[in-house]
Amino acid sequence: MSKSKDLIQKLGPLLGLLLIIIIISFMSPSFLTATNIFNVLRQVSISALIAFGMTFVILTGGIDLSVGSTLALTGAISAGLLAGGMNPLLAMLIGLLLGALLGAINGVIIAKGKVAPFIATLATMTIFRGLTLVYTDGKPVSGLGDSQAFQLFGKGYLFGIPVPVVTMIVAFIVLYFILKQTTFGRRVYAIGGNEEASRLSGINVDRITIAVYALTGMLAALSALILTSRLNSAQPTAGQSYELDAIAAVVLGGTSLTGGRGWIFGTLVGALIIGVLNNGLNLIGVSSFFQQVVKGIVILIAVLLDRKKTA
Amino acid sequence: MIEMTGIDKAFNGNVVLKGVNFSLEDGEIHALMGENGAGKSTLMKILTGIYERDAGVIKVNGQEVDFKSPKEAEALGIAVIHQELNILPDLSVAENLFLGNEQTLGRTGILKTKEMNKEASRILSQLGLDIDVKTPAGLLSVGKQQIIEIAKAIETKAKVIIMDEPTAALTDREIQTLFKTIHKLQEQGVSFVYISHRMEEIFAICNRITILRDGQYVGVRVIKETTFDEIVKMMVGRELGERFPERHAEIGDVKLEVKGLTRDGYCEDINFKLRKGEVLAIAGLMGAGRTEVAQAIFGYRKMAKGEIFIDGKKVKITNPLHAKKHGIGYVTEDRKSEGLVVDFSIKDNVLLTNLDKASNMGIINRTKEKSFVSDLIKKLGVRTSGPMQTAKSLSGGNQQKVVIAKWLGDEPKILILDEPTRGVDIGAKKEIYQIINNLAEQGVAILMISSELPEVIGMADRVLVMHEGKVTGEVTKENMTQEKIMYYATGGDKVVQI
Numbered sequence: 115m116s117k118s119k120d121l122i123q124k125l126g127p128l129l130g131l132l133l134i135i136i137i138i139s140f141m142s143p144s145f146l147t148a149t150n151i152f153n154v155l156r157q158v159s160i161s162a163l164i165a166f167g168m169t170f171v172i173l174t175g176g177i178d179l180s181v182g183s184t185l186a187l188t189g190a191i192s193a194g195l196l197a198g199g200m201n202p203l204l205a206m207l208i209g210l211l212l213g214a215l216l217g218a219i220n221g222v223i224i225a226k227g228k229v230a231p232f233i234a235t236l237a238t239m240t241i242f243r244g245l246t247l248v249y250t251d252g253k254p255v256s257g258l259g260d261s262q263a264f265q266l267f268g269k270g271y272l273f274g275i276p277v278p279v280v281t282m283i284v285a286f287i288v289l290y291f292i293l294k295q296t297t298f299g300r301r302v303y304a305i306g307g308n309e310e311a312s313r314l315s316g317i318n319v320d321r322i323t324i325a326v327y328a329l330t331g332m333l334a335a336l337s338a339l340i341l342t343s344r345l346n347s348a349q350p351t352a353g354q355s356y357e358l359d360a361i362a363a364v365v366l367g368g369t370s371l372t373g374g375r376g377w378i379f380g381t382l383v384g385a386l387i388i389g390v391l392n393n394g395l396n397l398i399g400v401s402s403f404f405q406q407v408v409k410g411i412v413i414l415i416a417v418l419l420d421r422k423k424t425a
Numbered sequence: 426m427i428e429m430t431g432i433d434k435a436f437n438g439n440v441v442l443k444g445v446n447f448s449l450e451d452g453e454i455h456a457l458m459g460e461n462g463a464g465k466s467t468l469m470k471i472l473t474g475i476y477e478r479d480a481g482v483i484k485v486n487g488q489e490v491d492f493k494s495p496k497e498a499e500a501l502g503i504a505v506i507h508q509e510l511n512i513l514p515d516l517s518v519a520e521n522l523f524l525g526n527e528q529t530l531g532r533t534g535i536l537k538t539k540e541m542n543k544e545a546s547r548i549l550s551q552l553g554l555d556i557d558v559k560t561p562a563g564l565l566s567v568g569k570q571q572i573i574e575i576a577k578a579i580e581t582k583a584k585v586i587i588m589d590e591p592t593a594a595l596t597d598r599e600i601q602t603l604f605k606t607i608h609k610l611q612e613q614g615v616s617f618v619y620i621s622h623r624m625e626e627i628f629a630i631c632n633r634i635t636i637l638r639d640g641q642y643v644g645v646r647v648i649k650e651t652t653f654d655e656i657v658k659m660m661v662g663r664e665l666g667e668r669f670p671e672r673h674a675e676i677g678d679v680k681l682e683v684k685g686l687t688r689d690g691y692c693e694d695i696n697f698k699l700r701k702g703e704v705l706a707i708a709g710l711m712g713a714g715r716t717e718v719a720q721a722i723f724g725y726r727k728m729a730k731g732e733i734f735i736d737g738k739k740v741k742i743t744n745p746l747h748a749k750k751h752g753i754g755y756v757t758e759d760r761k762s763e764g765l766v767v768d769f770s771i772k773d774n775v776l777l778t779n780l781d782k783a784s785n786m787g788i789i790n791r792t793k794e795k796s797f798v799s800d801l802i803k804k805l806g807v808r809t810s811g812p813m814q815t816a817k818s819l820s821g822g823n824q825q826k827v828v829i830a831k832w833l834g835d836e837p838k839i840l841i842l843d844e845p846t847r848g849v850d851i852g853a854k855k856e857i858y859q860i861i862n863n864l865a866e867q868g869v870a871i872l873m874i875s876s877e878l879p880e881v882i883g884m885a886d887r888v889l890v891m892h893e894g895k896v897t898g899e900v901t902k903e904n905m906t907q908e909k910i911m912y913y914a915t916g917g918d919k920v921v922q923i
Contacts, residue, residue: 295788295789296784296787296788296789297780297781297784297787297788297789298787300773300776300780300789301780303766303769303773304766304769304773304777307766307767307768307769308762308763308765308766308767310762310763311757311762311763311764311765311766311777312766312777313725313744313745314723314725314745314755314757314763314764315745315777315778315831316745316746316748316749316778316835317746317777318746374766374768375768
């Protein structure tokens, strides 16, 4: 493939995003205001963090359906610890580590148990959700105290930018670097490109697979903390169907579901497309029922265009 | 019945068949023999309309034909049974037999199950197989599945059945049954093209044999009037010339020793020593268990029994990572599925095994990466527009060099090469031989698996010959002849009784 063609393919999603922004801003004058843009970005940060993790998983040729449940469980437990009066930073750290642990469990089932990722994470999706309901007794966890650090995490501003957006950007830069510039990132691509050849090249496929799912779990926990802070409570039903939005964002960004090809910048754009659509359709006054139809159609169009280009 | 004359075929200017003749009479079992890559499959694919011929005439029953698809060949009664059986394991025997050819009530698509079951029973019992046709086909042995494939061919009124290595996965008893079936059909006037590497079988059931070598027609013989030796000579007889560069390696101490290596169903009690600077070949026919031995040494597949010693010390290798740490490299047989990430660039493929050398604390150093890869591709003479070219777009020979480069960068002390020149043109072959020689001269111990006898004889200091999972012979450089190797590879003095 020539360089220029490659670039067009990579920038396709970005052009799509710009097109959607232009259309919506013509239809709704309140769309392109600072308040609304921050609003969109704040919403996107939660789904983007999950989609970043999903990008790693999909690059290895896997899938993770359990991210939404991981978000709910880690959010509920962090909230519970906070409500119990624990040091907020410690409670948040425990939440993140728990997320990594849950993800690692997925990874072990997949790599060592040789269970198909779809099935493994379908099962843990149910298990983690069930554990959340058991822990919360089906009720929201609230009374999280008024710790400054925790409140800032979801609602604060840093240099005038919402903290969740800063978190998302920092995470993006770090993850971009990992994929592009580290041995770990290169091996993630290699496993998705040809798992057997990777194994036969002496790459520790199992360890990398487990690490990828652990990373994804941790990112789900990170977005759980943002969500919990913003709502000032943890909902047992939080994060439902987030896995589908995350997969959609990854696919919109041009990452191949068969693994080995794609990039995280595309995922960021994909998450933005979904976020802008949600927000814009609301502003225009499209009913929430019909919004789903539009979202689905956009995803289909994007994938069909991508197929045409690669054919 | 069938008459093919002067068949030519080239792929992208690469000649694979040149003036090949082949004829098949009614009720004849005709063997087609030749080394791997001699053009047997291509010839049969031309006959059945999968490939188009460049030149030559094909006549069926005296009529000139020009099949455009396998369907057209099938309509004239030519059926193929591939080495990989086309059996759907969850469908019943009868359903498999009528797959794609179901009997229905008019055009409704409603199946006439009873009639088909009855017909299936009839055909199968005629072939000497009395089984319940409602059994899922996957529960049957491979031998019985093979007979279902034959039944399928008969059901479509085939007059010619082409069988590609039909006995590769069969037990001796299943082979007997298969042969009986073939004889029965022969009496009814069905002809067979029998592609096989197994000399003893060909002598047991075939009437005539056509031999190909390097895409050329060597000749046809009546089985009763020829000998084992004559066939082998016809098959392999070619001048070695200087296709193989000279090597001045000093053979040193034992580097690798394998004791009693066994993998159930694949290989049994394999023992050998490999010395520094030595090229040890493992020869044998396809499916003899050679690759399986290599996989076990490399830790890619588990061995049931056996020990491995490196430099006299016992080592435990349970995955490729261990093997790599012990200085073993493995250039796999199948480049595309096991050797390369085809969508990756040359650079990223070479770095699959060497990323640690071009990085620091897990962070890749772009400059080091580039110079590391450039050095290797220059050393191996990979012809490419640059290290960023994707592996997919390289020729077979250059792909193979990339796979070798991948391991050379790791500086292995023991290098396993599985069919190092398969699908590689003559020029690149010689370059690969030169690379192997250089490595041996540097003291690397080389284990080379090869199905090409000239390559084995031209390159190896010593050869182990395998047959059906066991080592049947060891031949040293002085005594190496193709006849001798072929003798052991076909099982030595083991002859199938019929």
